[in-house]
């Protein structure tokens with residue numbers, strides 16, 4: 049694993065990763081347009097990961113702005129909603145840190 053700091057997506061996201069994120073954050077399952085509770089998350093069929101969809105604006109002065117997002121689509125009406133991919137990655141990194149902490153704690157207990 050590297051510690052590179054980058055504005056680009058740093059890890060692959062799976063569907064399960066996003067579901068855990070959505071549950072933890074209390075994201076509504078109801079579509080704001082039609083009320084249906086059936087969402088599709090775009091998955092790259094080649095490796096079953098959520099692709100980094102990047103909203104990008106390149107102004108004339110050459111500076112660059114990009115915003116990686118996770119796209120959800122209502123399967124009934126096609127309503128689209130976007131989540132900042134950074135937030136999902138932050139959640140997963142915190143989740144991993146907690147798991148490592150509890151593993152360290154277990155190791156301490158076994159040591160005694």
Ligand SMILES: [Zn+2]
Pocket residue numbers: 079080081082083084122123124125126127
């Ligand atoms: Zn809908």
